[in-house]
Amino acid sequence: MKKHNFNAGPSILPRIAIENSAKAILDLNGSGMSLLEISHRSKDFQAIIDEAVALFRELLNIPENYHVLFLGGGASLQFCMVPYNLMKTKAAYLETGVWAKKAIKEGKFFGQVDVVASSADKNFTYIPKNFTIPADADYFHITTNNTIYGSEIRYDIDSPVPLVADMSSDILSRPVDVSKYAMIYGGAQKNLGPAGVTFVILREDVLGKTGRPIPTMLDYTTHIKEGSMFNTPPCFAIYTVLETLRWIKELGGVKKMEEMNKAKAQLLYDAIDNSKMFVGTVEKDSRSLMNICFVMKEQYKDKEDAFMEFAKGKGMVGIKGHRSVGGFRCSTYNALPVESIQAMIDCMHEFEAANA
């Protein structure tokens, strides 16, 4: 039976990226060596990381005065590296979900944190719109896509202070005006590649202002200076990132991704909105194109487990909502084909016909 992979992350990747990664493990470019067995200082690996950086720059139209880094440790390590490197006195944060809260918690280790707005009052079902970013903050931190709650900031905010964005779960899903951000970072394991590598896009002029000594590995200048190779990088994960970037380019870049993502999301949101049994959990103007969250309407709540089993039986994978939301979540990242959306909608219709 065909599986439809709605995992929230690690999640579906382009099949060609998977197949080429497996090939490179067996034999990298006919070299007689495995990708896993070559030195990160070799010409072969330098070519891989160079192309990955160049394609990332090209696809996101990253201005020349930004650095692109591939690091280990996950976006969670960035929650601490951001304030370590950027916060002198205080920083502003937007609280839109679990990951934003985690970033806020780490900020507090290093100084004053102003939470300029929060949607905690309604279980993070919307993106706050009216807030003031303090002009004396060292930076303003946002989480553009809230994987757990299914809300997304799908526009580039104007900020009077350096804007820092965690784009772990929506990077490369749409064109971004990088020049509006001081820094964009995220774990790779949604749209970009497998777990194990973190990307950082950074304008160097925001560094060196805290007066705080920074341990070498936590200092962005270390990684800028050494081109992400101060120490051995996560080589395999970077290779799969490269293969994923090649696939995005081949298909037409991030504009094409956005077009496809909008079309996929509209199909599923329309099915939810027209359903007797299901209802979306997020306010319409805050809905994510990456993670589509919905539950059974009150009168059908007792059917949720039955639908989960029914959908699993039809090959749907990873559709259980996070425990803090309940119900269902379909993650619809770049690599998810529209056929999987259609299969999910068919499931919903079939179940509804029998149960509503």
Add this chain to the structure above:
Amino acid sequence: MKKHNFNAGPSILPRIAIENSAKAILDLNGSGMSLLEISHRSKDFQAIIDEAVALFRELLNIPENYHVLFLGGGASLQFCMVPYNLMKTKAAYLETGVWAKKAIKEGKFFGQVDVVASSADKNFTYIPKNFTIPADADYFHITTNNTIYGSEIRYDIDSPVPLVADMSSDILSRPVDVSKYAMIYGGAQKNLGPAGVTFVILREDVLGKTGRPIPTMLDYTTHIKEGSMFNTPPCFAIYTVLETLRWIKELGGVKKMEEMNKAKAQLLYDAIDNSKMFVGTVEKDSRSLMNICFVMKEQYKDKEDAFMEFAKGKGMVGIKGHRSVGGFRCSTYNALPVESIQAMIDCMHEFEAANA
């Protein structure tokens, strides 16, 4: 032409671990899903990390009161996490090479560092023997194998204070009395697996004594509490670690590895010691079984480049010595077959016959 992989790291891995990793990328256990596309919270991945931890415990005979963690960020991040978590006032370090120096540098961010002994006076060609570990140090840090210089501490030191060892390049190469250490850590990319994951073996009682607030991701208690899954771990690298551990067990465990490593090293060291042209760089009682460093004797120095080309032509890969030593380095990790040692020795003999 068959390649003989003497890379210092990332380095040769068991072929079966490579092949099974490629298979798991295409389809994990016949699940119809790629290893790269499954959730780290899935039963399938939990089984992978659980087996990797259990096998690591079994193979190294790790006592029950130690935790085994798989983290991102590399051993270089541990250089900072060790003092962050363990140093209240001062720590003692043994300076035996570049990596030890890097660890020392990070220690100084957090307190006083006593370098109890150093072999810097002779370009790190020996392991210092006579030194006193201060009884009031919070811990004593050693680098058991010095990848660049080819020296190794092949015994378990008795320390009056908690002993912390970077075993990046000799873990699983010999039995270790883990109970003599408070902590053992290292990057995987030599004997354990591919680049991108770091192991930590840790006795919890050394934690919580500094009074210092520690950012969440840098705090070992975070990772202990969450079984290495506070955030998304480097899933693929952990899978290849598991396959490598299975291979070690299949072959007979770390005693068997030590036996094989001793036999391989003796062949090559004997060839060097009996050679007219080549000479080892490290004092005999400090020689590493993992990285065998040698140069041309003074009168043949001008032949080094010619030998390098000659050996490359015979399929030898990664034998160039690090720039701080020069000459040649053959890394002879667990997965390097004795046939590769023999091929290297044949190379040396053939070149010597024509040039000495």
